[in-house]
Amino acid sequence: MYKGIKSVCIYGGGDRKEQVSVCTRGVEIIIATPGRLYDLISAKIVNVTSVTMLVLDEADRMLDMGFEPQIMKILLDIRPDRQTVMTSATWPEGVRRLATKYLTDPVQLYVGSLDLRAAKTVTQKLEMVRDEEEKSERLMRFISEEMTDADKLIVFVGRKSTADNLSCDLAMKGIQCQAIHGDREQCDREEALEDFKEGLVKILIATDVASRGIDVRDITCVMNYDxxxxxxxxxxxxxxxxxxxxxxxxxxxxxxxxxxxxxxLIEILKQGEQVVPQSLVDMADRYDAAMRKRAEEGGGRGRGGFRRGGRGGGGGSSGFGGFGGFGGNRRRDGDGNGGFFF
Incomplete structure (x- = not known):
């Protein structure tokens, strides 16, 4: 409670019984993920008809996670003369449609450039590798030869199983680390993140559940393993x-x-005033040539093509805010952030 204002945070990984208990006692502010909020509204535990202010945070991520039906139904239950604020890091078609339909004459606020770009405070390096084995070997060399006691490393992977396997491999070599992904219990995820923040472990293996909304200020290196x-x-x-x-x-x-x-990626590196490796330029040229050849031959199996092995396959005074660039995301892991604030 802050200055006598009661609030509650409700989300799918939390204790539903405790969340229901707090909500039924009455609160002024609800911070929620769309799935659990829709669940409690459907069960008539939460009544949102009197909500006067709505914040849709990480709107693009919520749509990416497949929550659009729940979001639409929730918005229909809230009074039309509410004040609405929507924030989004990117500006895909789904977010535009949501803004057009549920915001009345919104004021658009942009923080930074509209172009998609990485911060110039990050030195971006690339390495071409042959396979998973070479990735694993390079990770071990980085940890043993390049990391210092002052460093904190977050390793992003594409699959939950990869996160678990890497964390087990490191543990067997006596290297302390934590893993965070959508299949871990909420309490385990919170413990892993807290250990990383406090410096009890210096390495965090993560899926894209940790790519947004998590602020650990002293991370010195990010590794895109996948x-x-x-x-x-x-x-x-x-x-x-x-x-x-x-x-x-x-x-x-x-x-x-x-x-x-x-x-x-070449464009992102150029915008960030980074070195563009010739190997990356050659890779882009080969892909363009392959796509031209495919078009000339009259089609094929899809945009990725020529794969061998690998990983596979409104109302009132409304406001809209965004940061960074614009584009869309697709769901892979079932991990993600984004939520409602009332």
Whole structure:
């Protein structure tokens, strides 16, 4: 409670019984993820008809997670003369549609550039690798030869199983670390993050559940063990370091199957005044040539193509705010952030 204002945080990984108990006693502010909030509204435990202010935080991420139906139904239950604020790091079609339908004559506020770009406080490095084995070996060399006692490293992977396997491999070598992903219990995720923040462990293995909304100020290095599913997620991952006036480093591994991202990555590196490796330029040229050849031959199996192995496959006074660039994301892991504030 702050200055006599009662609030509650409700989310899917928390104790539903305790959340219900707090809500039924009455609160002024609810901070919620859309799935659990919709659950409690449907059960008539939470009544949102009297809500006067609504904040949709990380709107793009919530849509990316597939919560659009729940969001739409929740918004219909709230009084139309509410004040609405929507924040989004990117500006995909789904967020535009949501803003157009549920915001009345919104004021648009932009923080920073509208272009998608990584902070210039981060030195971005790339390394081409052949396979998973080479990735693992390079990670071990980085930890043993390049990390110092003052460093904190977050390693982003594309799959929950990879996070678990890497953390087990490190533990077997006597290297303390924590792992965080959507299949871990909420209490385990909170403990892992707290250990990392407090410096009890210096290495955090994470899926994209940690790429947004988590602020650990003293992260010195981000490693993209697996290349993210799109360039927007790359920018979010890299943005975990070099924050609040500090500098940081990112190291990204790329395999042949990542070639479709090369052209967009070159633009991000140029905008950040980073060195563009010739190997990345060559990769982008090869991909463009392959796509031209495919178009000339009259089609194929899809945009990625030529893969061998790899990982597979309103009302009132309304406001809208955004930060960074614009684009869309697709769900891979079932991990993510985003929520409602009332």
């Amino acid at each position: 290349f993210p599913r799109n360039i927007e997620e790359y920018v979010h991952r890299v943005g975990r370091t070099g924050r609040a006036g500090r500098t940081g480093t990112s190291l990204t591994f790329m395999v042949r199957e990542d070639w479709k991202h090369a052209k967009e």
